[in-house]
Amino acid sequence: xxxxPPSPISVAIVEDDPRVRRDLxxxxxxxxxxxxVGTFPSAEEALEKIPNLRPKVVLMDIHLPGxxxxxxxxxxxxxxxxxxxxxxxxxxDSEALFASLSAGASGYLLKPVRTTELLAAVRDxxxxxxxxxxxxxxxxxxxxxxANSPPPPQPAGAPPVEGLSEREMEILTHLSQGSLYKEISDxxxxxxxxxxxxxxxxxxxxxxxxxxxxxxxxxGRPLR
Amino acid sequence: xxxxPPSPISVAIVEDDPRVRRDLxxxxxxxxxxxxVGTFPSAEEALEKIPNLRPKVVLMDIHLPGxxxxxxxxxxxxxxxxxxxxxxxxxxDSEALFASLSAGASGYLLKPVRTTELLAAVRDxxxxxxxxxxxxxxxxxxxxxxANSPPPPQPAGAPPVEGLSEREMEILTHLSQGSLYKEISDxxxxxxxxxxxxxxxxxxxxxxxxxxxxxxxxxGRPLR
DNA sequence: GGGTGAGTCGGTAAAATTACCGACTGCCCT
DNA sequence: AGGGCAGTCGGTAATTTTACCGACTCACCC
Numbered sequence: 001x002x003x004x005p006p007s008p009i010s011v012a013i014v015e016d017d018p019r020v021r022r023d024l025x026x027x028x029x030x031x032x033x034x035x036x037v038g039t040f041p042s043a044e045e046a047l048e049k050i051p052n053l054r055p056k057v058v059l060m061d062i063h064l065p066g067x068x069x070x071x072x073x074x075x076x077x078x079x080x081x082x083x084x085x086x087x088x089x090x091x092x093d094s095e096a097l098f099a100s101l102s103a104g105a106s107g108y109l110l111k112p113v114r115t116t117e118l119l120a121a122v123r124d125x126x127x128x129x130x131x132x133x134x135x136x137x138x139x140x141x142x143x144x145x146x147a148n149s150p151p152p153p154q155p156a157g158a159p160p161v162e163g164l165s166e167r168e169m170e171i172l173t174h175l176s177q178g179s180l181y182k183e184i185s186d187x188x189x190x191x192x193x194x195x196x197x198x199x200x201x202x203x204x205x206x207x208x209x210x211x212x213x214x215x216x217x218x219x220g221r222p223l224r
Numbered sequence: 225x226x227x228x229p230p231s232p233i234s235v236a237i238v239e240d241d242p243r244v245r246r247d248l249x250x251x252x253x254x255x256x257x258x259x260x261v262g263t264f265p266s267a268e269e270a271l272e273k274i275p276n277l278r279p280k281v282v283l284m285d286i287h288l289p290g291x292x293x294x295x296x297x298x299x300x301x302x303x304x305x306x307x308x309x310x311x312x313x314x315x316x317d318s319e320a321l322f323a324s325l326s327a328g329a330s331g332y333l334l335k336p337v338r339t340t341e342l343l344a345a346v347r348d349x350x351x352x353x354x355x356x357x358x359x360x361x362x363x364x365x366x367x368x369x370x371a372n373s374p375p376p377p378q379p380a381g382a383p384p385v386e387g388l389s390e391r392e393m394e395i396l397t398h399l400s401q402g403s404l405y406k407e408i409s410d411x412x413x414x415x416x417x418x419x420x421x422x423x424x425x426x427x428x429x430x431x432x433x434x435x436x437x438x439x440x441x442x443x444g445r446p447l448r
Numbered sequence: 449g450g451g452t453g454a455g456t457c458g459g460t461a462a463a464a465t466t467a468c469c470g471a472c473t474g475c476c477c478t
Numbered sequence: 479a480g481g482g483c484a485g486t487c488g489g490t491a492a493t494t495t496t497a498c499c500g501a502c503t504c505a506c507c508c
Contacts, residue, residue, distance in 0.1 A: 178438075
């Protein structure tokens, strides 16, 4: 009678521990209204492949090799305004909690998480909720508590592109205008090879693999 | 095995509507680990008698004759640091929400509330949680979010992209996200060749010769 | 029935981009 | 004196994109 979810909720997992990753994936598979569309062991892979997957929900571990899930969410949430992010971590750390929410996370669960809990969270967040472990919820609420009247801890706005050198910024500007490498090298008076090198370094820093991904990342953001 | 709550959770209710007041009280009575120790129709009565009752949990209506439940909570929460306050209101109002949390409330439910929901909330809050309707939770979380800096205002003189067919628009969206042709064809369920053809036609119509020029052309412009 | 547009598909080849390797020069800092 | 960083340059090879060719189906309209 009830034509269940016409399309299941697509979920991506970012988690470095292979065992946990597998467990989570299996938990999701026990429900037919949820579909795990990808698992990633690192922030790099996640940043690279999740944008093209466009999952409805991303389960994100905080502690990742090299980077943190928080940075990853900050980046992805800007590129994927229609995706929802649920942090899944074992560290009960207030700083990480608020950093995660500021970065764009909608939920925050503490590991270990049970199957029913995980599924409930995925469904909840996709329906507009913010799944959180109860103690976490209290902490979030307490942040508004007597004393701090204004809700916005600090409006981040659109974090500018950082970490790029002057020259790299310059190259990126030309890049985002669709110039050929040859044209850029002519304009800047340097060799074709130099332009390539700069661009390679830019891509590494921005965690993208092509010009268009870099440009997409820039959408609306100021160049520092 | 589990020696149920040695002492039930004491709950007080502040609610002006007699009917609702009675309903809430009855809901609480259906559980034996919860005990309704008092009901009050006004802020005055609540402020006068609740301090002596020292209930563990206070269910507080926001709209009260004369005063508001928010003021009432602000007062009571200072005098009763061991009591917990859960707002229970039918007005889904952000201002009231944040004012309530600032005043010291730990939970926020929207009426009408079902029995199981109410009992879960009472137990949750007494165990250190912060019961909230899911949409409310999201709103609280969003308050920390990447600054409510909404999408960049749409400059007037930005003519939308026109002349592209539905399918072409779709392809262009993926294109501007940096997906590979292969990824686009997978996502849309068409062949690699088809994607190429669409893209060629898009470039012709937009008078560009590369993906990045097309993306640059899109900067801030709506897809029609 | 013919024409048109949207959408689909294939092959080939050139052009552009990306990845990865290494190296050299200045400059600043300890 | 050494280390680190930004900037410069080169080669090679794989990958991706772009250009241009032709062709088929289907729906719609005159």
